[in-house]
Amino acid sequence: MSEHFDVVIIGAGISGIGAGYHLQHECPDRSYVILDGRSDMGGTWDLFRYPGIRSDSDMHTLGYSFKPWTDAKAIADGPSILEYLRETAEENGIDHHMRFNHLVTTADWSSDDATWSLTVDHNGDALTYTCNFLFMCAGYYSYKGGYTPEFEGRERFGGEIVHPQQWPEDLDFEDKRVIVVGSGATAMTLIPAMADKTAHITMLQRSPTYVVARPAEDKLANALRKVLPDNIAHRITRRKNLTLGQLFYSKTRKDPDKVKQVLLKMTRKALGDEMVEQHFTPSYNPWDQRLCLIPDGDLYEAINSGKASVVTDTIDTFTEKGILLDSGDELEADIIITATGLQLVTLGEMNVAVDGETIDFSQVFTYKGLAYSGVPNLVSSFGYINASWTLRSDLTCDFVCRLLNHMRTTGTDRCTPTLAPKDHNMPQSDWIKDFSSGYMQRMMPMLPKQGDHEPWVSYQNYYRDVKMVSKSPIDDGVMKFSQAPG
Numbered sequence: 001m002s003e004h005f006d007v008v009i010i011g012a013g014i015s016g017i018g019a020g021y022h023l024q025h026e027c028p029d030r031s032y033v034i035l036d037g038r039s040d041m042g043g044t045w046d047l048f049r050y051p052g053i054r055s056d057s058d059m060h061t062l063g064y065s066f067k068p069w070t071d072a073k074a075i076a077d078g079p080s081i082l083e084y085l086r087e088t089a090e091e092n093g094i095d096h097h098m099r100f101n102h103l104v105t106t107a108d109w110s111s112d113d114a115t116w117s118l119t120v121d122h123n124g125d126a127l128t129y130t131c132n133f134l135f136m137c138a139g140y141y142s143y144k145g146g147y148t149p150e151f152e153g154r155e156r157f158g159g160e161i162v163h164p165q166q167w168p169e170d171l172d173f174e175d176k177r178v179i180v181v182g183s184g185a186t187a188m189t190l191i192p193a194m195a196d197k198t199a200h201i202t203m204l205q206r207s208p209t210y211v212v213a214r215p216a217e218d219k220l221a222n223a224l225r226k227v228l229p230d231n232i233a234h235r236i237t238r239r240k241n242l243t244l245g246q247l248f249y250s251k252t253r254k255d256p257d258k259v260k261q262v263l264l265k266m267t268r269k270a271l272g273d274e275m276v277e278q279h280f281t282p283s284y285n286p287w288d289q290r291l292c293l294i295p296d297g298d299l300y301e302a303i304n305s306g307k308a309s310v311v312t313d314t315i316d317t318f319t320e321k322g323i324l325l326d327s328g329d330e331l332e333a334d335i336i337i338t339a340t341g342l343q344l345v346t347l348g349e350m351n352v353a354v355d356g357e358t359i360d361f362s363q364v365f366t367y368k369g370l371a372y373s374g375v376p377n378l379v380s381s382f383g384y385i386n387a388s389w390t391l392r393s394d395l396t397c398d399f400v401c402r403l404l405n406h407m408r409t410t411g412t413d414r415c416t417p418t419l420a421p422k423d424h425n426m427p428q429s430d431w432i433k434d435f436s437s438g439y440m441q442r443m444m445p446m447l448p449k450q451g452d453h454e455p456w457v458s459y460q461n462y463y464r465d466v467k468m469v470s471k472s473p474i475d476d477g478v479m480k481f482s483q484a485p486g
């Protein structure tokens with residue numbers, strides 16, 4: 001027994017909810033279902049429960065284009081974001097299309113009947129779903145667990161070791177000595193959120209990260225909502241933040257030294273020369289890795305109060321009492337938090353086959369950063385690493401709806417990004433270029449390659465994507481359309 005839908009969306013997080021909305025409004029004649037392996041909606045914002053969990057992008061761009069963000073805080077906490085997602089799903093009836101504890105393990109495409117067959121694990125039972133189009137909205141990291149390097153002597157440590165992705169509800173850190181290993185967004189969120197309750201909390205970093213303090217509230221957005229309808233105020237603020245973000249990123253590419261000095265000057269003003277020299281001067285240029293956003297300078301406050309400290313060193317071994325550093329110093333702790341990143345995956349960790357042949361996604365080319373050479377009737381949502389995820393998710397949803405409507409109009413049921421003979425040997429590069437963060441570098445070998453010309457590229461640039469994804473014709477000569485024999 002199997003159930004059939006026109007479209008199956010995999011993932012009930014921020015991308016999947018957005019996909020449901022776009023399908024309902026732009027392709028109302030298509031049936032769809034949203035399958036998620038977890039027990040509730042929300043994806044990232046339901047999974048992570050560590051103290052202080054919040055966005056590291058402003059909610060006017062991380063939120064949906066069709067649903068204004070109306071809270072005063074633009075840098076929002078996790079529970080507020082989850083409530084926003086739930087509200088969006090419930091207001092539009094998207095929640096009625098969701099099925100939880102439905103983990104898709106395999107997807108098999110048949111060209112003969114233009115159908116995907118999905119094997120789904122539902123609480124130990126194997127179910128089958130079929131669809132004409134598969135829309136992957138499962139994100140890019142494993143929900144099974146985060147990334148933790150091999151730490152020598154880990155088993156000797158007498159206290160608790162916690163990864164933020166598996167945060168225990170009953171973790172008691174009051175009056176405890178805590179070490180947070182890492183210097184990314186998670187670490188810089190945990191430090192100020194926990195500092196007041198701990199005996200002391202230390203951020204142990206191997207190398208510094210660029211930090212940018214920004215007000216948690218957007219004064220212009222809050223002022224506009226007082227005089228304009230929410231949707232108009234939201235649109236203006238979204239455009240403003242998008243433009244400023246893209247201009248800043250462009251400046252880091254064209255004049256990295258100048259941007260670096262500006263960022264370091266801001267940090268020096270908050271922490272002083274010595275602290276910045278020792279712990280906040282990265283060896284790379286701005287946006288070679290993601291910048292860490294700290295709302296209202298909360299990390300600076302925690303450090304300046306003496307409740308938190310920063311140590312820049314490398315780990316020799318865990319000990320019974322804490323961590324021995326390569327410098328010979330030992331940091332004692334009751335709790336060690338390994339904020340060491342995500343374990344990244346491709347297409348929700350499921351096996352994909354086309355006409356019986358398993359697809360190795362590291363051997364295909366990306367089509368506009370959202371589909372794959374030789375893989376029919378499948379699009380995946382992958383956001384920006386240098387801007388809000390949802391900006392690109394919205395563009396991808398619009399593309400999918402245009403694609404589905406074109407197929408309905410032309411009476412076709414198969415669409416396949418197809419390399420021309422001359423493109424098989426085109427120069428290759430990583431899907432995400434000029435980004436040196438460890439979590440991305442670990443993923444690059446698994447991801448599709450990009451070529452040297454459109455549409456076989458992934459720009460990671462909103463305005464270029466608008467032209468390539470939203471403004472270019474669907475029937476571009478590369479996306480091949482056909483009708484199944486039956």
